[in-house]
Amino acid sequence: MPSIPLIAPNPPRFSALADELAAIEQRGIFSNGGPAVRAFEAAAVAQLFGGKGDCLAVGNATLGLILAIRHAAGPRLRPGALALVPAFTFAATAQAVEWAGLTPLIHDVDPQTWASDPQAEERLLARHGARVAAIVPYAAFGRSLDLDRYAWLARRHGVAVVIDAAASLGSCDAEGVNFGAGAPFAVVYSMHATKTFATGEGGLIHSGNTDLIAALRRMSNFGFGADRAAELPGLNAKLSEVGGVLAMAKLAELDAVCSHRAALADAYHAALDRLGPGFAAQAPMAAGRQAFQFWSLLLPAHLAAHRPALIAALAQRGVGAGHYFSPHLGMQPWFRDHALIEPVPVSDDLAARVLSLPITDGMSLADVDTVIEQLVAAIAAVTPGADGRPKGDKQTMPPCATFETVLIGGGPAGTAMLTAASKQNRLGVLAEGLAVVEQGPALGRGELGQYAIRSDSTAETFLSAVKDNAHPELAALIDHPVGMTMAGHIGALGAPLVEAGDLLAVTGDRLRDVALAHGASVLTGHAALRAQRESDGRWRTTVRDGAGQARDLLSRHIVLATGGYQCPQAVHAAPLAGGTLGDIAGKRLVLSDAFLRLGGMDALRQRLAARSNPHSAPRIAIVGGSTSALAAAVLLLKADPALSLGAGGITLLHRRPLRPFYPSREAALAEGFTDFTEADICPVSGFVYRLAGFRLEARELVLRMLAVGGRAPEPRLALLQLDQHDPAAARAALDAADVVIGATGYRPRALPLFDAAGAPIMLACDGPQPGPMVDRHCRLRDAAGQIVPGAFGIGLAAGFVPWGALGGEPSFRGNANGLWLWQNDVGQMIVDAVLPATSAAPRQAVA
The missing domain is CATH 3.90.1150.10 (Aspartate Aminotransferase, domain 1)
Incomplete structure (x- = not known):
């Protein structure tokens, strides 16, 4: 029988190093960068790295990573700062990131190289911007990385780079120069006994930047400067003289070992x-x-x-x-x-x-x-099967499964329904007969984290979903990095949607775990294609996985949480100034949804730069009076670097008066705001314009433009209420604009539905005169206004309007969208409907 172990450590033998060890004793220098360690560092520079830069030997590679990351990320080190780390690496990579004071942002790898996926890195840099303090790629199993690309990323994004090359001592290019030679950042290698460069324990940091290595050398000795006083953050990361002797001996045989x-x-x-x-x-x-x-x-x-x-x-x-x-x-x-x-x-x-x-x-x-x-x-x-497959493994899922409820969509609205159940400790009961179908790879985030704006919900609202939740897995998120980051925005004008998306993503993971533990089926990476009502009243939902395999799900109820979208045709066809927005604006028209996303501002800058006179002050028109319209205005006004807007450079064209939210009648009157009646006050909460009023950043801008409380209007913004001006004024504002942003609302992204005879069911939102997709009980409505049995809807553009005990001002007309509503009253309403045997959930305080 053979004896071939997976790992057979082969460090240099102490018995062969008697003279070198005796020399250490004679010198009486055992650490602190003695001659054996310094000789090894110099030899490594010459033999491995072609004489480029410098090297620092450290006690182990993890210490080297901590030092390098802490030094490199220093200028961007702040609470909530992130470091990109590939998922397919050893725990030390992410542990070092944490010890350096950063939060690991773990992402996917390339399926061929098994190293960091370049597209994932660039996507996360675009999404999180300055929050990313460092990128820490891993050279997977000793395979080289494109260091020129990482140098470019560092320059482009102003981000630190530290390479975890733990297994790469001995990996070299065609000229025999070790991977990492001359890199402008730190490249960290391991000399652990199990590595190809096997000593006992140790690490090596290389960089072409000798000043960087000098700084790391001081940091490895408690941050001491010349006077043995700490001048830098530091720790004891020094390699002993014995380690230096072992490393020098291994260096001599490395080429032969690696070639073999x-x-x-x-x-x-x-x-x-x-x-x-x-x-x-x-x-x-x-x-x-x-x-x-x-x-x-x-x-x-x-x-x-x-x-x-x-x-x-x-x-x-x-x-x-x-x-x-x-x-x-x-x-x-x-x-x-x-x-x-x-x-x-x-x-x-x-x-x-x-x-x-x-x-x-x-x-x-x-x-x-x-x-x-x-x-x-x-x-x-x-694998005794004749085809090499384990017996009984050929059918991985039944062709049709039966559930009580199929939830179609696992984004913010879909998981809000699960959150509503969890807050009442009913998620386990709901999950027993639940299937969740989500086209994306995970629950929770949806597309929310793709927007470059702040939320119109407070940080407290986002945290209320998990704070004191009945499920400890969810309640613990208050102390998770996403919870602590969100808590940093308490009292602020909303939170960045990117960070809100992070919280929803982690919450989605926990909701999935709880649901799975109670018997739910969670089908991520599955697209819902259609749902047809059976003759017995059940729904047959057809879904397809990423491999193209289709299956059916039978259920008593379906819940559409499929989100909304901005319909380009509807924006183009919006009537305005005696024509349509599309005809008037032409190629100058930009959809607000595209502008508000990450990269939208860069695209707008490119449009402005392509003008015939790019140095003139730009003029931008925003059409719409929605939250999206105000968010677009705020984003333009806060652009960094600032746009060279002149007075009235932005014109907001809106049909309805812009109303600010107030927590009470008294608060409104105290600021001198009197433009409301009893019909504008929510009878449940006492809030003024609870549903119609703008909140947070949008509210502050509206208050300025209305000069409430002595505020000075923003001079770069002009308001044009369409019913109070001649159409010619609107046409003139549009004609003068270099860019026109259409913010005319969203439509629900509904699933194709069919009745028992196979005939399509046209929903109210898709009818000749589009109306709300749902009724006051969140039940789907068809084009004739009739209820679609057993079918519910929740989320953006669904058309739900709070009523009765749910609150809301009587004067409100339009859609009510909001995460708090979905996670509380609206979500509870649907849970109550699909779990009729359960007792009614306690009513929450309105927000």
Whole structure:
């Protein structure tokens, strides 16, 4: 029987280093950057990095990461600051980020290289902006990264970069220069006993920036300067002299060790076809040599569940195997509670399928053949099916499943319904017969985090969903980084929607976990195609997964939480100034939804720069009196760098009077605001313009423009109420505008519905005269105004208007959208309807 361990540490032998160790004793210098460590650092610069830059040896690579990240992120270090970290890496990467004072923002990796996904990095940099203090990529399993690209990202975004190259000592380019040579930032390597560059324990930091290494050297010695006084944040991260001797000895043999291991890896690649279809490996480097600590492959999907049995079967045959990095960071409890985690489908797949096989200094090419032979035998032993698949595994899900309720849409509105149930401790009961269908990879965020504006809900409103929640998993989010970040906006004019999206995403993860624990089916990555009413009154909802496989879900109830969208045709067709908005504005027209998203301001700047006279003061018209219209105005006025707007550079064209919200009649009168009647006061809360009034940032702008309480109007903004001006004035404002932003509202994104005979059910929102999609009980309405049995709706543009005990001013006309409503009264109303046997939920205080 063979004996081939997965890892066989091979550091230099102390017995061969008697003279070097005796020299340490004679010098009496055992640490603090003695001659052995300094000699190794100099030799590493010369032999590994082509004489470029400098190196600092440290006690271990994790200490090196902490020092490098803390130093690099220093200028951006503040509460809530983030560091981008790939999910498919060792825990030390994210732990170092936390010890440096940042919150890990864990994201997905590239399916070929297994390193950070460049698109994910750039998407998160665009979404979070200055909150991202650092990027900490991992050179996966010693595979090189594009350092020029990271240098470009650092310059473009003003963000720090630190490379975790723990396994990369010995990875080199075609000229034999080690990965990282001359990098303008810190590249951190490990010299742990299990690595290719095996000592006992230790790390090495390299950079082409010698001043950076000098600063890190001081930080590694408590931050001491010349007078042994702390001048920088520091700790004790020094490598001992014994460690320096071991490292120097390993350096002498590194090239031979890495070349031998690379040959073993080539033999594994060549043998991959012998394992059969479905096996894959990390994409090899285009040029140069990769240092291998072990060799990892991906099992076919049908073998993933049998990985533990395969590892055990290999062990019985004398071959060591493992699964690096499974679980990935996003699966680990500490990071679930202390980090932000993006959907990571690639990392999920890698973690489920990765199998690590031996590459050691003592192996031969024949040993690779032995490992492959034993793996083939182990596969046969654990998968007795004739086709290599485990018996009983061919049908992964039934063609049709039955539920009490199918919730279609798991974004902010869909999870708001789940939140409403959780706040009354009824989520477990609801989940027993629930299926949630969400097209995206996770619940909660939806598209909310894609907007570059602040919310019109307070931070307290967002936190009320989890504060003192009946489910401890949700209540604990108050102390999670997303909860603490949101708490930092208490008392402010709303919260950035990006950060609100983070909170909703983590809340969605917790709601999913609770629902799954109580028997729910949560189908992320599934698109709902249609729903048809059966002859027995149930609904048959057809869904399709990412692979294109369709299945049906039968249920007594369906709930549409499919969100809203800004219809371009409706914006273009909006009547205005004797014509339509589209005809008048032409190519100058921009939809407010696009402008308010991340990148929308950059696109507008490009439009303005393309004008025939780009240096003149721009003129911008906003059409609409909605929250979106006011948010667009605020975004323009707060642009950084500022737009060169002159007086009246922005014109807001609106039909209805702009009304500010007030918490009471007395508060309004105290500021001299009297433009309201009894019909404008909510009889439940006493709020003035509770539903029609603008809040937070939009409210402050409206108060300024109305000169309430002696406020000075914003000179760069002009208001034009359409029913109080000649149409020619509106036409003139539009004609003069360089850009016209259409903010004429949203429509519900409804699902195609069919009756029992297969005939389409046209909903009220899609009828000849579009109306609210739902009635006062959140039930779907058809074009004739009739109730669609067993079907409910919630969310943006659904058309719900609070009534009775729910409050709201009698004068209100229009749609009432708001997360608080969805997470409380509206969500509870639907939960009550689909759980008729439960007692009514206690009524919450109105907001």
